[in-house]
Amino acid sequence: MPNNDAHPNHNIDRDRLVELYRTMRRIRAFEEAAEKASLSGQVGGAVHLSIGQEAVAAGVCANLRQSDQITTTHRGHGHCIAKGTDPGAMMLELFGKEGGTCGGKGGSMHIADFKVGMLGANGVVAAGIPIAVGAAHGAKLLGEDRVVVCFFGDGAINRGPFMEGLNWASVFKLPVLFVCELNGFASTTHSDAVTAGPGANARAESLGLEAFEVDGNDVAAVDALVGDLIPRIRGGSGPSFLSARTYRLKGHTSVDPAHYRDQEFAAAQWDNDPLARAAGELRRLGLPGEQLASIDSDAAAEMTLVSDAAEAAGHPAPEQAFTDIQDIGAPVWREQA
Amino acid sequence: MSVISYQEAALQAVAEEMRRDHRVWALGEDLGRGGVFGQYRGLREEFGPERIADTPISEATIMGASVGAALVGTRPVVEMRFADFALCAVDEMVNQAAKARFMFGGQARVPMVIRQPSGMWRSSAAQHSQSLEAWYAHIPGLVVVAPYTPADNKGLLKAAIRCDDPVIYIEHKDNWALEGEVPDDIDYLVPLGPARLARAGGDLTLVTWSKMVGVAERAAALAAAQGMEIEVIDLRTLWPWDQEMVFASVAKTKRLMVVHEAVQVGGFGAEIAATVAEHMADVLTAPICRMGAPRAPISYAKPLEDELRITPELIMANASRQIGG
Numbered sequence A: 001m002p003n004n005d006a007h008p009n010h011n012i013d014r015d016r017l018v019e020l021y022r023t024m025r026r027i028r029a030f031e032e033a034a035e036k037a038s039l040s041g042q043v044g045g046a047v048h049l050s051i052g053q054e055a056v057a058a059g060v061c062a063n064l065r066q067s068d069q070i071t072t073t074h075r076g077h078g079h080c081i082a083k084g085t086d087p088g089a090m091m092l093e094l095f096g097k098e099g100g101t102c103g104g105k106g107g108s109m110h111i112a113d114f115k116v117g118m119l120g121a122n123g124v125v126a127a128g129i130p131i132a133v134g135a136a137h138g139a140k141l142l143g144e145d146r147v148v149v150c151f152f153g154d155g156a157i158n159r160g161p162f163m164e165g166l167n168w169a170s171v172f173k174l175p176v177l178f179v180c181e182l183n184g185f186a187s188t189t190h191s192d193a194v195t196a197g198p199g200a201n202a203r204a205e206s207l208g209l210e211a212f213e214v215d216g217n218d219v220a221a222v223d224a225l226v227g228d229l230i231p232r233i234r235g236g237s238g239p240s241f242l243s244a245r246t247y248r249l250k251g252h253t254s255v256d257p258a259h260y261r262d263q264e265f266a267a268a269q270w271d272n273d274p275l276a277r278a279a280g281e282l283r284r285l286g287l288p289g290e291q292l293a294s295i296d297s298d299a300a301a302e303m304t305l306v307s308d309a310a311e312a313a314g315h316p317a318p319e320q321a322f323t324d325i326q327d328i329g330a331p332v333w334r335e336q337a
Numbered sequence B: 001m002s003v004i005s006y007q008e009a010a011l012q013a014v015a016e017e018m019r020r021d022h023r024v025w026a027l028g029e030d031l032g033r034g035g036v037f038g039q040y041r042g043l044r045e046e047f048g049p050e051r052i053a054d055t056p057i058s059e060a061t062i063m064g065a066s067v068g069a070a071l072v073g074t075r076p077v078v079e080m081r082f083a084d085f086a087l088c089a090v091d092e093m094v095n096q097a098a099k100a101r102f103m104f105g106g107q108a109r110v111p112m113v114i115r116q117p118s119g120m121w122r123s124s125a126a127q128h129s130q131s132l133e134a135w136y137a138h139i140p141g142l143v144v145v146a147p148y149t150p151a152d153n154k155g156l157l158k159a160a161i162r163c164d165d166p167v168i169y170i171e172h173k174d175n176w177a178l179e180g181e182v183p184d185d186i187d188y189l190v191p192l193g194p195a196r197l198a199r200a201g202g203d204l205t206l207v208t209w210s211k212m213v214g215v216a217e218r219a220a221a222l223a224a225a226q227g228m229e230i231e232v233i234d235l236r237t238l239w240p241w242d243q244e245m246v247f248a249s250v251a252k253t254k255r256l257m258v259v260h261e262a263v264q265v266g267g268f269g270a271e272i273a274a275t276v277a278e279h280m281a282d283v284l285t286a287p288i289c290r291m292g293a294p295r296a297p298i299s300y301a302k303p304l305e306d307e308l309r310i311t312p313e314l315i316m317a318n319a320s321r322q323i324g325g
Ligand SMILES: Cc1ncc(C[n+]2csc(CCOP(=O)(O)OP(=O)(O)O)c2C)c(N)n1
Pocket: A073, A074, A075, A123, A124, A125, A152, A153, A154, A155, A156, A157, A183, A185, A186, A187, A191, A248
């Protein structure tokens, strides 16, 4: 188990690590605020927290341009923030308020922000895989210089669209980076218990993709590896696959106490918290403690503001339930019917 | 005007729209050699393998990748080969294509046409013969189109390709060779929504679509010989369906029959029947008649398959009961 002062063998520029740490801290603070609002009942529906997995989101997205695109899953807050989505609009969306990323129509599992290349979270496991592949196919057809990153969990690799989507990306040599977050669980089931064979990378390699593995709790390592992969993909190498080993520190949803797992083991995983590890590394690189503390307090303050604003915001107008369904044959709002 | 087949009409529609808009492309299995019914014949030669794409047998990803490609600004024409195979891509149609615009608060559109050759066709049995249009009419976000004439197959397909909504486009497999007059105008469009009056008549309104339009027309000819005038409405678009034309017709004839090849239970005919009953019960002089297939899988052996077919004679028998009674 690496401790907070572990000395990784990669060299990272301190300023870059500060920014990666800031992204992770903002994700953490956002999700802590979301967790609170979920437990208090202000945020409805299922809220899937990525607490403990922030290094994957931060390390991958730090290497993307705004014009690059991502798809994510039910556990996607971190990817959205790392890609540049405004947490204020995200929190409004979680609260189901006006001004949310999707106008309150989607909630946590359907956040999208097309202007920053965030093509949508998804409530259906593995459904983002063909969509990401298609976005890359579209980029190729339109002659646009974009890379698409597709995030999904270790549970998704047992669904058919995983095989189909990887095969497709490989056949059409599409600019996609598949990022599998091995967080140990698919809902309340241990992923390993229901996954046969040697795992995600072997499956990817069998379909002609080059597959890589990274310590997904080491943000500098993720950043360095993805920093190598993205230019190759952009240059036309075809798709690549990255398995990031991490751990879901919380339950499947905000209300899941996760009693089904070994409590001692789970508690010990906090020693491997990616934020604590990055903070340790920053201290080793000589970052003054007060600078770290101010990143933390800035993030907490930002997300407190964001939650307060979401709480105060208005609900979407009722007729919004009937807009943006379709151009032809759209329903009519009751009051006008 | 030229006399061409239903299949050639569709081919023209896709070719014209691909020439007009570089964002339009078609994908599916075996399109390079023209598609399994020849409805893409020659397109690979004109547009190349990128825009007439041969895909793996991966229906979920044909559909899901099309959603992704539509979200980023292309306009895919998705070939499902047989409507029955689209069932391998239901999540991608129903949860993704139909929902993305709404769930994302209108940030993006999903302009794609999902072609689903449907219906009974030469002993194709239970997995290659179904008519499942009612399923899609049930799903908010989807437009559902089922053309009968070659002219409509051209004009509606072109309109579907230009539409920003996901369109389920149902071509009847038994119609490919059907010939008819089709306008040559490259901007010949048939709007999505309005029905077509296939035959005028004052005694009974018969609402139908797809191949059953032809069967209904033959029934109407039989009826006319016996002095009964059946008005045949070819719905063409199932969602949205043309209530206005149906209501106006029923107001005139005071009788309604709905006929479709699909299973009668939960069929789209039930929706039309119920809507007319809700709004026009006082006008009707006979109970509404619904005709669809029995709730049985479609057989292979011809005499068994024929048990499920709606014939002009069966329609005629019901019509004379309705009009006579
Ligand atoms: C097709 C489908 N089946 C089941 C579910 C219910 N479900 C939601 S999340 C989840 C677990 C997914 O595990 P994984 O892919 O590893 O992602 P993680 O939650 O670990 O991030 C399940 C089973 C779903 N949303 N979609």
